[in-house]
Amino acid sequence: MPKQTFFNLNSSKQNRIIDAAIAEFGAHPYLKTSINRIIKKADISKGSFYQYFNNKKDLYKYVIDQVSDAKMKFLGEKLQNYQQLEFFELLRELFIAGIQFRKNFPRYSEIGDRVLNSSNKDLKNELYAESKPKSNDFFEKLLLKAVQEGKIDPEIDIKFTAFMLTEFSVSIVNYFFETHDTDNVDEIMNYVDKMLYIMKNGIAKGDKNVTN
């Protein structure tokens, strides 16, 4: 966590620092990330940086938290309107909202992608201790409710299925960008529906083979 000194700063300066950090962490893999560039962009001194943060990782984790919170807030707001939806429709809206977030806050997503794809296990685990569960929890709650409402197969392992859904939300984006050069992220819904089709006919209770 940042030191108290950081939070004592006026929010304009805080924002300058966070913005610079987001740009840097989004633009390079963590290990290539440079504090020098961050302080230069944020226009603060090196000494100040170390008065606000314990070290590079401290800032990194804080930024990830901010981004993660922003996404959860964004998704939460969207989903309030869909509480009455059936599980799979809600799931679909969730993916749509995720893609909207991506379009609205591309730099936030760059960081998210890097975190989820990072090969730095030690760092990743430290981060996952918080951030990944947030997503898993999200799906777990939805799944639990759907099971209780008799909408989906009670035989499934909820925790594991939540994990699968989280992995997919990342994988699909990866797949899309690995196989498409375009920026048209709407097309990605095509793959989301394919995935949902598979998931639905797999985990939905009874009445299989009915697509939607």
Add this chain to the structure above:
Amino acid sequence: MPKQTFFNLNSSKQNRIIDAAIAEFGAHPYLKTSINRIIKKADISKGSFYQYFNNKKDLYKYVIDQVSDAKMKFLGEKLQNYQQLEFFELLRELFIAGIQFRKNFPRYSEIGDRVLNSSNKDLKNELYAESKPKSNDFFEKLLLKAVQEGKIDPEIDIKFTAFMLTEFSVSIVNYFFETHDTDNVDEIMNYVDKMLYIMKNGIAKGDKNVTN
């Protein structure tokens, strides 16, 4: 590719170098990886290193290739015995073989994990140009055959489903190691079966809800 000079070396020396590289690339994310440590461990001079390889990435890609080839060879041998199996049983044997490989060649797997999880997009794309497709192709062929034999739902997008399976083969291992401290990789089959259950009831044609 390594230079010819590398292949001219006696195999004992080649092995010393590759072993040192595997250890290094398995122990650190690529960017933290050190040629100095590799040559020290392999007991060769810096000048020699650059007579064998063009640069660090050259060695890295070569090692990945070796590992990838070893895995494909290992899986290929295993699967020859199972050609007559039904699709989902074959799929299950495939995962079992993958886990066996992991147990038999733990250091190879460390590298494999790093590659698949790398956040260095440029490098990743360079490597994937070969390695990821290998896995995708594998699943694609199986899926195509199964569709032709009327074993699975012909509505699915084969390429995309192959991608999903590849992602799962990585994700499940990740999930296992994130949620378990033990080295007992056999327990992982529990998750494999859960995943297969979901996949099967999703993509298998007709007669849904029959587990096995």
Add this chain to the structure above:
Amino acid sequence: MPKQTFFNLNSSKQNRIIDAAIAEFGAHPYLKTSINRIIKKADISKGSFYQYFNNKKDLYKYVIDQVSDAKMKFLGEKLQNYQQLEFFELLRELFIAGIQFRKNFPRYSEIGDRVLNSSNKDLKNELYAESKPKSNDFFEKLLLKAVQEGKIDPEIDIKFTAFMLTEFSVSIVNYFFETHDTDNVDEIMNYVDKMLYIMKNGIAKGDKNVTN
């Protein structure tokens, strides 16, 4: 340009660095020039060096600029006393001043020679974008004035002639040091006069064959 950090240093330290750089750049062709030697001589750390300068070329260009400015300042001061002189006498004084500069600041001249004789075209062009024109401009102005005053042949191409004079100011020194082992740079005036004789009877208007 050096970074601001360099100019923030006390001048004693700045001088130590510049002196070390002058010695190094004067003693070796640019490509053989070593930052390691410079920082060792200047007694600063490698890290510090790169806090002051962007890279080796940055320092090099700065040193060249300093030397060039010093020479222009030196010549400018000398020439203020000779403004009323006739063109060829002024030209002669200019050469004398150049030689004096050489005697007074031998290490500056070593660098100057290297720059003018460098075979590194890319670097040279970058430097010449400023430094060579300084000399050419100098001669151009003198020539233009002399033409306007009717002292020299208006048929000549002023730019080209200025270039010739610049080249000579270098060549003559080269010639002298190639054919003499002595340090007695006064003797060089002998060649200057021979050159001026040729130039004069070539470009002076009318009344040729009158030496002085």
Add this chain to the structure above:
Amino acid sequence: MPKQTFFNLNSSKQNRIIDAAIAEFGAHPYLKTSINRIIKKADISKGSFYQYFNNKKDLYKYVIDQVSDAKMKFLGEKLQNYQQLEFFELLRELFIAGIQFRKNFPRYSEIGDRVLNSSNKDLKNELYAESKPKSNDFFEKLLLKAVQEGKIDPEIDIKFTAFMLTEFSVSIVNYFFETHDTDNVDEIMNYVDKMLYIMKNGIAKGDKNVTN
């Protein structure tokens, strides 16, 4: 000088080596020049190289000699046809021949330019001990003959004037390429004529101000 072993090679192999060396020495400043690239291009082994030449400089000097000899031979042949010409016309033909050589053997000229512009004094002096005098001698002989025939001012210092002409032959080319982007080397004659005009009216005996 190359070792005897080099001259024992069949001329095809000798040529391969010399051609590779010419390409390399023409493409980079001497210090950036790489034996590795030369042997690779010439398709000989490293060991062989050091059996043919004592070291890099040995090869370099030999190549320069070859190039220099080729130029002298080329000029010599041209000039046999012009022996009856008046001094300044001969001089002009000499420059034309020089430019022709440049056009016909561009790679030879690249090396020549690098040598004449080299900032590596030690190496340069070693080379000049032979090559530059060749050019100076050439002009000296012409000048001496012209003086004896009463064509030019006997007051001039022949050695020094020969040096000036040599410098000019280099400078003019430099000037041309610094001020022109085109490859049209014919245009260079414009500058040659300007230079000759200056030289002529300077060193020609009597009857000044008669251009041609």
Add this chain to the structure above:
DNA sequence: CATGAATGAGGGTTCATTCAT
């Protein structure tokens, strides 16, 4: 709370030359 100079280990890479075969 702010500053920014200082650090030095470490990074990857190049190179001409030697020498045993």
Add this chain to the structure above:
DNA sequence: TATGAATGAACCCTCATTCAT
């Protein structure tokens, strides 16, 4: 005569962090 593996010093440059002011 031919080979090419081996060498290791030197190259330029980056970095996160410390600390005196």
